[in-house]
Amino acid sequence: MSLRRPHVWIAFLSATVVLLVALVDVRRTSPGPLSSVHAREPDLAGGRDCSECHGGWTSSMTEACLDCHEGIGEQIDVRAGLHGVVGKPKAHQCALCHSEHNGEGFAIVNARSFAQAGVPDPEAFDHGIVGFEMAGRHLEIECTDCHPHATAGVLPKGERRFVGLEADCSGCHEDVHEGRYAIACVECHGQESFTTLEAPSHAKVLPLVGGHAAVDCVTCHAVDGAHSLEILGTARGQPAPRECVDCHDSPHRGEFVEGVAAVLHSTPGDTCVSCHEAEHESFREEGLSVTAEQHTLSGFPLAFPHDTQECADCHGRDAGDFAARYPGRGPEECARCHEDPHGGQFEGDPFSAAGCIACHDRERFEPHAFTAETHAVASLELTGRHVEIACEDCHTVPLGGGPRTFLGTPRRCEGCHPDVHLGAFEAVAATLPPLEPGECSRCHETAAFADVPEERFEHGRWTGFPVRGAHAQAECAICHPRAEHADEFGRRFGRVAEHFGRFEGCVTCHADPHRGGFDAPEHPREVSGRTGCERCHSEVSFRTIPAGFDHRLWTGYPLVDAHAAIACSACHARLREPDDAGRTWKRAHGEECSDCHDDPHAGQFQVNGKTACARCHSSAAPSFLAFDHERGTRFPLGEAHRGVACSACHKPWVAEGDVVAVRYRPVPRECADCHGDEELSLLRKRGKRK
Numbered sequence: 001m002s003l004r005r006p007h008v009w010i011a012f013l014s015a016t017v018v019l020l021v022a023l024v025d026v027r028r029t030s031p032g033p034l035s036s037v038h039a040r041e042p043d044l045a046g047g048r049d050c051s052e053c054h055g056g057w058t059s060s061m062t063e064a065c066l067d068c069h070e071g072i073g074e075q076i077d078v079r080a081g082l083h084g085v086v087g088k089p090k091a092h093q094c095a096l097c098h099s100e101h102n103g104e105g106f107a108i109v110n111a112r113s114f115a116q117a118g119v120p121d122p123e124a125f126d127h128g129i130v131g132f133e134m135a136g137r138h139l140e141i142e143c144t145d146c147h148p149h150a151t152a153g154v155l156p157k158g159e160r161r162f163v164g165l166e167a168d169c170s171g172c173h174e175d176v177h178e179g180r181y182a183i184a185c186v187e188c189h190g191q192e193s194f195t196t197l198e199a200p201s202h203a204k205v206l207p208l209v210g211g212h213a214a215v216d217c218v219t220c221h222a223v224d225g226a227h228s229l230e231i232l233g234t235a236r237g238q239p240a241p242r243e244c245v246d247c248h249d250s251p252h253r254g255e256f257v258e259g260v261a262a263v264l265h266s267t268p269g270d271t272c273v274s275c276h277e278a279e280h281e282s283f284r285e286e287g288l289s290v291t292a293e294q295h296t297l298s299g300f301p302l303a304f305p306h307d308t309q310e311c312a313d314c315h316g317r318d319a320g321d322f323a324a325r326y327p328g329r330g331p332e333e334c335a336r337c338h339e340d341p342h343g344g345q346f347e348g349d350p351f352s353a354a355g356c357i358a359c360h361d362r363e364r365f366e367p368h369a370f371t372a373e374t375h376a377v378a379s380l381e382l383t384g385r386h387v388e389i390a391c392e393d394c395h396t397v398p399l400g401g402g403p404r405t406f407l408g409t410p411r412r413c414e415g416c417h418p419d420v421h422l423g424a425f426e427a428v429a430a431t432l433p434p435l436e437p438g439e440c441s442r443c444h445e446t447a448a449f450a451d452v453p454e455e456r457f458e459h460g461r462w463t464g465f466p467v468r469g470a471h472a473q474a475e476c477a478i479c480h481p482r483a484e485h486a487d488e489f490g491r492r493f494g495r496v497a498e499h500f501g502r503f504e505g506c507v508t509c510h511a512d513p514h515r516g517g518f519d520a521p522e523h524p525r526e527v528s529g530r531t532g533c534e535r536c537h538s539e540v541s542f543r544t545i546p547a548g549f550d551h552r553l554w555t556g557y558p559l560v561d562a563h564a565a566i567a568c569s570a571c572h573a574r575l576r577e578p579d580d581a582g583r584t585w586k587r588a589h590g591e592e593c594s595d596c597h598d599d600p601h602a603g604q605f606q607v608n609g610k611t612a613c614a615r616c617h618s619s620a621a622p623s624f625l626a627f628d629h630e631r632g633t634r635f636p637l638g639e640a641h642r643g644v645a646c647s648a649c650h651k652p653w654v655a656e657g658d659v660v661a662v663r664y665r666p667v668p669r670e671c672a673d674c675h676g677d678e679e680l681s682l683l684r685k686r687g688k689r690k
Contacts, residue, residue: 031101032102033101034100035102035106037157062092072163076091080130085118105153132167134191136190137193138191173194206242206278210277210279210280212278220247248272253323254268255330259300259330263297274297275290300329300330300331305364306331332356332357332358334355334356334360338365342404345403345407346406349407358374370391372386372387384446384447385448386446413444418489429442443462444456449490450492450493471539477494479499480494480496480499505531506537507533510542510582513581528547560619571596572585573586592610592613593614599611601664602659604661605665647662650663
């Protein structure tokens with residue numbers, strides 16, 4: 001077929017037009033008529049522009065729906081209402097619940113819509129899902145009472161079916177209080193009836209029973225009061241809940257009330273209910289009495305020896321008013337009835353607040369009840385050996401007589417014990433906050449001075465010598481050997497200076513295997529802040545060199561090229577046993593090549609018994625050879641000999657001792673020594689032509 005024929009072009013263009021018409025018709029034909037609510041919208045009528053609902057090139061169907069139904073989109077975003085409960089992934093698929101193109105009589109919101117949203121029966125819809133707990137009379141009304149269009153087949157234009165209602169009572173009911181009360185309706189009314197007052201939350205503050213049952217609301221919530229119903233619940237309202245004493249005068253002394261409050265862990269104003277319950281009609285309720293258990297709540301338990309006494313023994317009947325009869329004495333106030341045998345030593349002392357019972361039982365004064373535990377409340381906690389000491393050893397009777405001394409006895413370690421360290425740690429201790437019961441306690445336990453827990457003594461802080469690496473694995477006795485006999489302080493723990501002498505770094509305890517070789521003037525005294533052996537070694541092991549070893553810096557012999565790649569043991573062999581200096585590596589044979597390498601030239605290049613290998617060889621040169629024949633010999637190669645192999649002139653020979661080597665010197669240098677007359681003549685002719 002040829003495209004040059006006219007009938008072919010006509011057929012091709014006709015087919016193209018038919019195809020385009022078909023495509024346009026397929027793209028713009030609706031699958032069915034719209035529902036009434038959508039068909040009445042001018043922009044959607046006729047069904048010619050599908051993108052209004054289904055989205056276009058730059059928007060989705062969900063976005064098109066939410067452009068018109070803005071309230072639904074907001075519900076989904078804030079997770080409110082039924083659409084918000086369903087959640088974004090499902091709620092954004094609008095067609096799952098609301099089908100279209102089913103004709104004008106089709107209801108977009110139907111039973112299937114609710115079922116897809118997880119509500120199988122719309123008539124039994126749980127309003128708690130949308131934040132409104134229905135109860136009482138609300139359960140008896142019809143859905144259409146609150147949602148007039150709930151069952152409408154076609155939603156009137158501009159109306160809503162379910163959304164838009166407020167859960168607040170005033171949204172449906174008239175406020176007979178005309179906005180005077182700031183608190184919500186549910187604070188006083190239930191869902192059963194407005195005429196019946198219900199204050200379920202009031203019981204959290206005060207049960208309306210007993211003497212409070214018949215009190216009018218305005219009696220406690222006066223219009224001009226701080227707790228009026230007009231301001232409760234507002235930002236400027238919310239006063240603190242009232243206590244009994246806010247409305248009733250208390251005849252009790254403050255000490256008594258505070259004592260009860262401390263026991264009950266309540267405020268003083270709330271202690272009334274411990275004896276006077278809200279159900280009582282009067283504070284002098286008939287039959288009201290204070291039992292032994294209730295008396296304990298007052299802070300004074302009626303235990304031995306006070307359990308056999310009559311009430312009148314302490315609360316005289318002849319006393320005039322309430323305060324005189326019930327003075328509110330506490331069980332610890334022994335001194336109000338008993339004399340002080342200590343001569344007032346504890347007046348003003350922290351123990352005076354607790355009274356006699358700080359040291360004595362309530363039942364008896366002898367024997368005392370002052371234990372090691374209670375001593376910890378005093379100026380010194382008794383632990384270790386201090387527990388074994390008798391009280392009389394520290395608390396003695398003055399020589400002139402009088403009460404036994406308790407206050408003023410030494411309480412710090414240094415007050416009773418001499419400093420066995422002879423002031424060695426005083427400078428460091430002066431930089432630290434004071435410690436109780438004394439400086440010794442920073443390191444020592446009270447069981448024995450010889451026992452020092454490892455974690456308590458920071459060796460680096462107190463001695464200037466941090467114990468790290470291998471030192472941390474060693475026993476203390478290695479540096480501090482125990483003496484056979486104790487000194488005047490009873491100390492047997494050895495001092496470093498007595499064993500090693502003055503501290504001068506690592507060499508104080510360790511021999512220098514380098515015999516001072518690295519302390520020469522040309523070597524640095526400090527490297528990166530490190531001195532002495534630490535310039536190279538760490539405390540973990542002398543065999544490790546964490547920062548590396550600069551061979552050129554310390555030996556003057558740089559390790560470059562081939563030497564940089566070989567192991568240290570190639571030049572410094574390991575010793576089976578350390579030498580007399582403790583060294584475990586052999587010293588290098590020397591710095592000359594011949595100190596480590598055999599001479600392959602059988603002494604041809606020796607000068608004064610040594611071969612200067614560097615004249616011809618370099619580790620940086622290819623094939624290890626850096627020989628310049630022009631400068632290093634008396635025979636310049638020139639153009640004729642530069643291309644000749646070395647072996648052509650330098651051949652093997654047997655040197656002294658049957659050593660086979662290549663002959664380099666002496667070798668013939670005259671032309672005739674290597675070339676015949678005929679060959680020489682030919683070479684000369686060639687030279688003239690050139």
